[in-house]
Amino acid sequence: MHVPLDDKLNAFCPDSRAYLQGADQGPLAGLTFAAKDIFDVKGHVTGGGNPDWKAGQTAAEATAWAVEVLVGAGATMVGKTHTDELTRGILGVNAHYGTPLNPKAPGRVPGGSSSGSAAAVAGGLVDFALGSDTGGSVRIPAGFCGLYGLRPTHGRIPLDGMLLQAPSYDTVGWFARDPDLFARVGAVLLQTRIGPIRPRRLVVAEDAFEVADPSVREALEPLVERLGSLIGLSSRERLAPTSLSDWAAGQRVRASSESWEVVREWIDRVNPRMSFHVAESCLAGRSLTPEEVAPALVDRQKVMARMGALLAGETVVCLPTAPTPAPPRTQTMSERRPLTSRIVQLTCTAGTIGAPQINLPWAEAEGLPAGLSLIAAPGSDEMLIAFARQAAETLQID
């Protein structure tokens, strides 16, 4: 039975509204969800946000692992959601299918690339939704749309049946409005129990806060204080020995060279239509030389060593999810470019080290959602999810 969706948000792909009835019983029975249109659903074409990509695909022969386990746990999938072209974008802008509306920030972008999933959850069209996060594609839309959203530990949730961008960094993530529901979904996707584990130490990432606008810093500061009291031990430190912009530059080199390899054969064969900024991003990957990529791969080890030391002993690092609230939908490319660079300074750390990062949608700046993020050591997904649920209760966040 298909429930017609009243999608005033342009969150859903109108022509591939894959519907999968959830199992009768299970921890998610009775819930509805949506999946970014990069997850395969048997019998449906995976569109990936680009019409020329879609035109070259046939109906999927199997359903993506993540979708399968959610449906098996009782959740009903009601449709596929819009994405930035081939997940290449961080703002949710898609010229082919239209940029989904941000229900929490009218006139602003929803964030991306899991744009439609975030919009659908924030607008109440579904209980939760699947996205993916390579360079921030769950965290940023969660931040801009005021949702719980997790980039899990790299490799913890199987990518089977998902369109890849850069496999060394690709992850399956999800969004929810409510921390308890968020944890229930997480238990299914991570195949785990979300127990009462909690962080023992909070590190406030000073250099990350410096990247953010004053309005965002001011909005998050009281929250950071309250989290500090809750956790007990807290300190302020700089993450990067030089600058987060160096870490961001390295991550862009690594991810974009890898993501060029993923699309190069297809691009050469199809000469696809793309928005200019997407073609530009692909070509940035193509232009990288081995001499540029090799040192970036070495640098990755340094970031891992630094962060590994910092995150030991159930430490969480807190930082702004995004440097600003969601920007206007109407910006030019040259207005967006510096913002994107700042965003990557905040998203690059977890991506580089494969660590989980959760967005806590507990603040507002300029009347718009302003998310606080927590990063924990790889494998500590449960701790972040459990702490979000517990802290929301303790701090009486509704």
Place this chain on the structure above:
Amino acid sequence: MHVPLDDKLNAFCPDSRAYLQGADQGPLAGLTFAAKDIFDVKGHVTGGGNPDWKAGQTAAEATAWAVEVLVGAGATMVGKTHTDELTRGILGVNAHYGTPLNPKAPGRVPGGSSSGSAAAVAGGLVDFALGSDTGGSVRIPAGFCGLYGLRPTHGRIPLDGMLLQAPSYDTVGWFARDPDLFARVGAVLLQTRIGPIRPRRLVVAEDAFEVADPSVREALEPLVERLGSLIGLSSRERLAPTSLSDWAAGQRVRASSESWEVVREWIDRVNPRMSFHVAESCLAGRSLTPEEVAPALVDRQKVMARMGALLAGETVVCLPTAPTPAPPRTQTMSERRPLTSRIVQLTCTAGTIGAPQINLPWAEAEGLPAGLSLIAAPGSDEMLIAFARQAAETLQID
């Protein structure tokens, strides 16, 4: 009165079939023509081959100069024709509107960017058609579709009301199947009389012939001999002191840096959808530094000096219009790239020096049109047109 067109060639823009009834009397009375969809027609939107460009335009307030004079001379305009996106392309490939068919070479591209105009004339849908030529956009489709086509002297035909690519190199050109009709149209567009002036010397450009496939060289060689006998004095020379690929590289730098300036504000504002190869070409222009452009501008003077000396005294230089017959429609980008580079080696000379170049559709290679080109000194358009007409008669080419 609109005559419905049976456009099986996808030559015409179906949604902007501007119709202008020709004047009752005049040298072109009773003829029909089409114009590339970069020429303004009052009351119609100029599409330029890109839907995001088109969406930002309003109906033209005036008709382009070239269209106006043709209609005033009695010709009836029956519609606008497809073009490569914003005239950026040489093969006629347009993913938004479809690549026009080449009536003389099934399964092959028509050449571009004046693709629809060439297809419409070659397929007999109109008597003649307007195109534009910046880097070969009349000459190459004329060559691939077996038509008379002229890139005129730069500046001889006003560009008013035409979408520009790189104004230092942009020209208005035209196509016809018949040399006499070609000359009649030329007399109107050039506001001249096509008298019996003829070349006094023929230079066979050896380095240009070396760029072409053996099949093309063999197809053109007998024709070169006959033209040599007709003209009297002839010699074989190399055009470039080093290599035509150096001349081509310089012209690409000059034209692409200038053409980036033409679109940069629009691209930044609109973030348009483009085929990958078009975005790539735009970004190649953007990536050029003043340190790369400055020497290319100096080199232009050297090419002008060399060619000025060679073309003095009613000399014409002959060369293959294109290095191969029209390539298959299905090539990948990496298959097209080396061909495009070779094409530019043959088209760059006239573009660099602002000289006229005519395609003579008098040969076939591999059963497909193979054009021979003549270049004359700037201002000698009449001589090329008159000689084409006279030689066609003398050589009994039908």
